[in-house]
Amino acid sequence: MATIRDVAKLAGVSVATISRYLNKNGYVNEETKLRVEQAIKTLQYEPNAMARGLAGRKTGTIALIFPDITNPFFAELARAVEDVARMYGYTVILCNSDNQADKEQTYIRVLKQRYVDGILFASYSLRSDDVDALNNEKIPFIMLDRAPRETSCTVVSSKHLEGAQQAVQHLLDEGCTKIAHIYGPQDTVTGRERFMGYEQSVKHFPWYSPSLVEPGYFRVDGGMEAVENLMKRHPDIDGIFAGNDTMAVGALKKLQRMGVRVPDQVALCGFDGIDLTVIVEPEITTVAQSIYDMGMLSTRLLIKKIEGDNSEDQTHLFDVKLIPRESTRRKRKE
Amino acid sequence: MATIRDVAKLAGVSVATISRYLNKNGYVNEETKLRVEQAIKTLQYEPNAMARGLAGRKTGTIALIFPDITNPFFAELARAVEDVARMYGYTVILCNSDNQADKEQTYIRVLKQRYVDGILFASYSLRSDDVDALNNEKIPFIMLDRAPRETSCTVVSSKHLEGAQQAVQHLLDEGCTKIAHIYGPQDTVTGRERFMGYEQSVKHFPWYSPSLVEPGYFRVDGGMEAVENLMKRHPDIDGIFAGNDTMAVGALKKLQRMGVRVPDQVALCGFDGIDLTVIVEPEITTVAQSIYDMGMLSTRLLIKKIEGDNSEDQTHLFDVKLIPRESTRRKRKE
DNA sequence: CTGAAAGCGCTAACAG
DNA sequence: CTGTTAGCGCTTTCAG
Numbered sequence A, B: 001m002a003t004i005r006d007v008a009k010l011a012g013v014s015v016a017t018i019s020r021y022l023n024k025n026g027y028v029n030e031e032t033k034l035r036v037e038q039a040i041k042t043l044q045y046e047p048n049a050m051a052r053g054l055a056g057r058k059t060g061t062i063a064l065i066f067p068d069i070t071n072p073f074f075a076e077l078a079r080a081v082e083d084v085a086r087m088y089g090y091t092v093i094l095c096n097s098d099n100q101a102d103k104e105q106t107y108i109r110v111l112k113q114r115y116v117d118g119i120l121f122a123s124y125s126l127r128s129d130d131v132d133a134l135n136n137e138k139i140p141f142i143m144l145d146r147a148p149r150e151t152s153c154t155v156v157s158s159k160h161l162e163g164a165q166q167a168v169q170h171l172l173d174e175g176c177t178k179i180a181h182i183y184g185p186q187d188t189v190t191g192r193e194r195f196m197g198y199e200q201s202v203k204h205f206p207w208y209s210p211s212l213v214e215p216g217y218f219r220v221d222g223g224m225e226a227v228e229n230l231m232k233r234h235p236d237i238d239g240i241f242a243g244n245d246t247m248a249v250g251a252l253k254k255l256q257r258m259g260v261r262v263p264d265q266v267a268l269c270g271f272d273g274i275d276l277t278v279i280v281e282p283e284i285t286t287v288a289q290s291i292y293d294m295g296m297l298s299t300r301l302l303i304k305k306i307e308g309d310n311s312e313d314q315t316h317l318f319d320v321k322l323i324p325r326e327s328t329r330r331k332r333k334e
Numbered sequence C: 001c002t003g004a005a006a007g008c009g010c011t012a013a014c015a016g
Numbered sequence D: 001c002t003g004t005t006a007g008c009g010c011t012t013t014c015a016g
Helices: A004-011 A015-023 A030-043 A049-056 A072-087 A101-113 A128-136 A160-173 A189-202 A220-233 A245-257 A291-306 B004-011 B015-023 B030-043 B049-056 B072-087 B101-113 B128-136 B160-173 B189-202 B220-233 B245-257 B291-306
Strands: A061-066 A091-096 A118-121 A141-144 A155-158 A179-183 A213-215 A239-242 A267-272 A285-288 A315-318 A321-323 B061-066 B091-096 B118-121 B141-144 B155-158 B179-183 B213-215 B239-242 B267-272 B285-288 B315-318 B321-323
Touching: A004 A015, A004 A030, A015 A030, A049 B049, A061 A072, A061 A101, A061 A291, A072 A091, A072 A245, A072 A291, A072 B072, A072 B091, A091 A101, A091 B072, A101 A128, A118 A291, A128 A141, A141 A291, A155 A160, A155 A291, A160 A179, A160 A189, A160 A239, A160 A267, A160 A285, A160 A321, A179 A189, A179 A220, A179 A245, A213 A220, A220 A239, A220 A245, A239 A245, A245 A267, A291 A315, B004 B015, B004 B030, B015 B030, B061 B072, B061 B101, B061 B291, B072 B091, B072 B245, B072 B291, B091 B101, B101 B128, B118 B291, B128 B141, B141 B291, B155 B160, B155 B291, B160 B179, B160 B189, B160 B239, B160 B267, B160 B285, B160 B321, B179 B189, B179 B220, B179 B245, B213 B220, B220 B239, B220 B245, B239 B245, B245 B267, B291 B315
Parallel strands: A061 A091, A061 A118, A118 A141, A141 A155, A155 A315, A179 A213, A179 A239, A239 A267, A267 A285, B061 B091, B061 B118, B118 B141, B141 B155, B155 B315, B179 B213, B179 B239, B239 B267, B267 B285
Antiparallel strands: A091 B091, A285 A321, B285 B321
16 A cells, blocks of 8 residues: 555655645645646545544544434434435444433443544434533534523424424324324434324314323334223324334234224324335335435535634524325315 | 543553553553542543544445435434444444445445445445455445345345245235236336246246236336236236335225225235335235334444454345235135 | 754554 | 553644
């Protein structure tokens, strides 16, 4: 492997010149530039990222910390992140936290050692003193779907509350008269806000009762169990709003097994907009987030920050969009 | 950030001693060891991976190159890889190739620059001269589901052919009398071997005809289309073996839309064993690979290689396991 | 516009 | 058992 010194020698200039040429800072005479380019080509020179990192403290690496790549939502996010990272010449390190604070802790430590240029957090378990620490150490980061209380930082998120309200409204529009909610973990912004959206939309109805909600842990089996409990308590439910698509899929599965017809007997709406919803039959109505776009934006913001953008921290809120599908297509009353 | 020199000073020893202690090579007196530990703790010293890499040419990073993280099969694989990498103190870099040779090319270049310690390939597009190049540069790698012709290298794979035969046999056992196959890309080992397994199992039957196979491109929509064409040509098909689960899911979807009852009218079997198969109703029979285990083994092998294991390159073939589920549960003839 | 030289933080002989 | 020292390959003042 050729080094910068070899190139310098061959081009008849000093290493400093090569370095300047490579980093496009400082002036380089047109003529010598040509010679340098020539030398680089004939030597097939590739700068060594490691040495660069040591000397210049930039590694061209960003990390993505999230719960679990196996979750389609995060897989799509990861895909977006990797795509734009590559576009900007960055490489991405994958970190599954399983929402365990200690795993996250370890990761942050390791990532610091490796001098990652920045971190993208899409994990729920980050404690707010961690955020402070990051801020203090001046390592750039972005939060996805999570706004720590005090510390300022830039966050990218969706209009969860509004989306939940849209979901409920849609269910009502389709003629539902008793709507239940399967909610996600309440220690997550997403789980909480969607719950609130549901609550606010239904609490003034005479049929509303707190026993119309059931936890589903953002998981398929959670959704299945929730439906079972719900239908036992309220056999007359005719609409279900699941806090995410995964639970919606579980709900659908259980309903079908119980012989409940969807959407005629019970209409079903999810949240997120992952592909799973169109894989099942009937396809599930959902409130879609712009997952890929969120991933793109947050990566762009992160890279901007890394490259010296010092503008104010902001919160970027993405619109959500209800996508009506078969699981809520009920015969309308005229 | 404290450096090794700070620690040395505080502990009253030389940097070499600290380095020895850190890397657990060479002797360190028990007593000084204590002082070193003390110093490290009070300084909160964290070795700098970058510097380590430069000096010692080990970065503690491995890369995973595969088609697309969005594909559940690869997501699970990635998860396994990351899990064992973390266990051994490695960090993993994610590379989506989309099976495009040029993307892979660029990645390999970038990864070399970054001094990754090793690479895991689960991508189809790798050319065999790339493999040679890797071999020449002595950067350790493992191939998943792909055995380049000449070059020796260690590969981890499953018994695709055998699995396909099991699938067909199962369909026959369930009473199917005319079985079609939806095949995956023939430039992949997996797609090819499963096709061959099907062919070998059915070609001696009088009902067999080459028009009983149809491409599905390993995709959901591909599976749907394939079913449509297949049923048009052969309305009397009563069994379908899909070359992977994704296509099987598509097939199921299309069958349901066409009003074909599964499994009574047509039994359906997939391949891979991803979660999608139990999310739909009816749940789909599949030939399961040990995806997670394959990921674990290949990562372990890679790390072993990185850490100096020079044993012969081997091919590790995993058993597959047919998991009978509703999609093939037909009333048996007595 | 270009070069010399001082590190970045750590590892690995080599010499005690 | 421990210290000295020479790099790893690149960036970055500071002088020309």
